[in-house]
Amino acid sequence: xxxxxxxxxxxxxxxxxxxxxxxxxxxxxxxxxxxxxxxxxxxxxxxxxxxxxxxxxxxxxxxxxxxxxxxxxxxxxxxxxxxxxxxxxxxxxxxxxxxxxxxxxxxxxxxxxxxxxxxxxxxxxxxxxxxxxxxxxxxxxxxxxxxxxxxxxxxxxxxxxxxxxxxxxxxxxxxxxxxxxxxxxxxxxxxxxxxxxxxxxxxxxxxxxxxxxxxxxxxxxxxxxxxxxx
Amino acid sequence: xxxxxxxxxxxxxxxxxxxxxxxxxxxxxxxxxxxxxxxxxxxxxxxxxxxxxxxxxxxxxxxxxxxxxxxxxxxxxxxxxxxxxxxxxxxxxxxxxxxxxxxxxxxxxxxxxxxxxxxxxxxxxxxxxxxxxxxxxxxxxxxxxxxxxxxxxxxxxxxxxxxxxxxxxxxxxxxxxxxxxxxxxxxxxxxxxxxxxxxxxxxxxxxxxxxxxxxxxxxxxxxx
Numbered sequence: 001x002x003x004x005x006x007x008x009x010x011x012x013x014x015x016x017x018x019x020x021x022x023x024x025x026x027x028x029x030x031x032x033x034x035x036x037x038x039x040x041x042x043x044x045x046x047x048x049x050x051x052x053x054x055x056x057x058x059x060x061x062x063x064x065x066x067x068x069x070x071x072x073x074x075x076x077x078x079x080x081x082x083x084x085x086x087x088x089x090x091x092x093x094x095x096x097x098x099x100x101x102x103x104x105x106x107x108x109x110x111x112x113x114x115x116x117x118x119x120x121x122x123x124x125x126x127x128x129x130x131x132x133x134x135x136x137x138x139x140x141x142x143x144x145x146x147x148x149x150x151x152x153x154x155x156x157x158x159x160x161x162x163x164x165x166x167x168x169x170x171x172x173x174x175x176x177x178x179x180x181x182x183x184x185x186x187x188x189x190x191x192x193x194x195x196x197x198x199x200x201x202x203x204x205x206x207x208x209x210x211x212x213x214x215x216x217x218x219x220x221x222x223x224x225x226x227x228x229x230x
Numbered sequence: 231x232x233x234x235x236x237x238x239x240x241x242x243x244x245x246x247x248x249x250x251x252x253x254x255x256x257x258x259x260x261x262x263x264x265x266x267x268x269x270x271x272x273x274x275x276x277x278x279x280x281x282x283x284x285x286x287x288x289x290x291x292x293x294x295x296x297x298x299x300x301x302x303x304x305x306x307x308x309x310x311x312x313x314x315x316x317x318x319x320x321x322x323x324x325x326x327x328x329x330x331x332x333x334x335x336x337x338x339x340x341x342x343x344x345x346x347x348x349x350x351x352x353x354x355x356x357x358x359x360x361x362x363x364x365x366x367x368x369x370x371x372x373x374x375x376x377x378x379x380x381x382x383x384x385x386x387x388x389x390x391x392x393x394x395x396x397x398x399x400x401x402x403x404x405x406x407x408x409x410x411x412x413x414x415x416x417x418x419x420x421x422x423x424x425x426x427x428x429x430x431x432x433x434x435x436x437x438x439x440x441x442x443x444x445x446x447x448x449x450x451x452x453x454x
Contacts, residue, residue, distance in 0.1 A: 026290045026309070029290070079366040101372070103289075105327075106331050122335070123335060123373050123374045125408060126405060
């Protein structure tokens with residue numbers, strides 16, 4: 001059964017320097033902001049972070065990069081209009097970037113959780129991003145060998161957990177959550193709600209509790225449009 | 231090859247962005263599963279008719295994506311690949327990222343529509359990197375889309391600002407995918423790419439002969 005932590009700080013306390021951390025989210029959807037803030041406060045550094053992006057604006061992963069806690073990032077799309085903290089770190093040579101096509105990134109994470117030693121994919125064949133990689137022609141089509149991405153920790157956000165660690169997500173905030181939960185040695189999940197065991201219909205569970213180590217309840221913020229009203 | 235005598239459908243004026251989007255939309259077969267790339271291809275969704283029953287895929291984990299959300303419909307957990315808030319249509323489904331790209335790579339999407347810097351006569355696509363040494367590279371799902379869909383349609387202007395053709399013998403920009411583009415929709419013509427080389431289906435405000443003078447790849451009239 002997973003640990004139910006009392007705070008975000010407690011949930012990430014075990015993450016030490018030089019850890020590899022999978023961080024869920026696509027842009028801000030599904031990004032576990034409070035867990036990342038707690039990781040920042042905890043002081044861990046020299047991290048390898050895996051995320052689709054490289055932080056946006058002045059929140060979450062962007063702040064972790066701003067404070068130079070991330071030594072290396074593996075992602076598909078670092079350059080965005082508001083990725084100024086990544087841009088500055090990259091141009092200063094203070095962060096290492098491994099750029100991976102988004103589907104290869106997802107499948108490499110999935111492969112790690114599924115115990116696959118790598119796979120051949122047509123995506124990227126014949127491009128700069130396949131340079132130096134093993135290739136094979138399968139059924140007349142060029143393929144590139146890609147390796148699994150294992151990690152020490154995953155930080156993800158889901159909508160609801162039960163006390164057995166089963167998770168459901170919300171809309172496109174699901175994105176990398178389920179595969180990251182499976183790929184990490186320890187998965188730490190922030191949820192809006194925790195219900196008793198049996199409180200989730202087994203037919204709709206997306207991530208089974210076997211993949212979940214720590215849960216922390218972070219109540220959802222009020223919708224922005226509510227705050228915006230005078 | 232007799233381009234002079236070729237009979238290619240044509241209209242008197244070059245197409246604007248909206249007209250081009252409408253043309254692409256009208257060419258998508260009813261019942262198709264389609265992914266529209268970020269930028270100009272997104273305009274295509276405005277011209278899909280309900281009776282076409284096209285299902286839109288967004289690679290961040292959704293089928294059945296509806297139009298952009300406004301006002302009270304904005305939900306930060308419901309965004310498209312361009313991170314724009316969108317809506318869901320009846321019959322929509324959500325899935326994780328590995329499933330979303332398996333769906334694409336596995337050949338289940340009928341069409342994807344992408345922008346391009348260049349396309350080669352052999353269907354190589356360049357749309358992710360200018361090759362500038364100081365550029366911060368970002369690829370996203372571009373390579374997966376180029377490789378995975380059954381048909382890859384490109385929407386682009388035929389000529390760059392310096393007047394050079396973007397339909398080329400070999401791409402000078404770093405490629406996104408090899409031999410993947412099947413059609414190119416431009417403001418001056420529609421090109422079909424395949425085993426028979428580059429065929430011109432129709433022209434807009436120009437002729438096949440004029441195009442052949444300005445485009446450095448052999449062009450023929452599409453049959454039928």
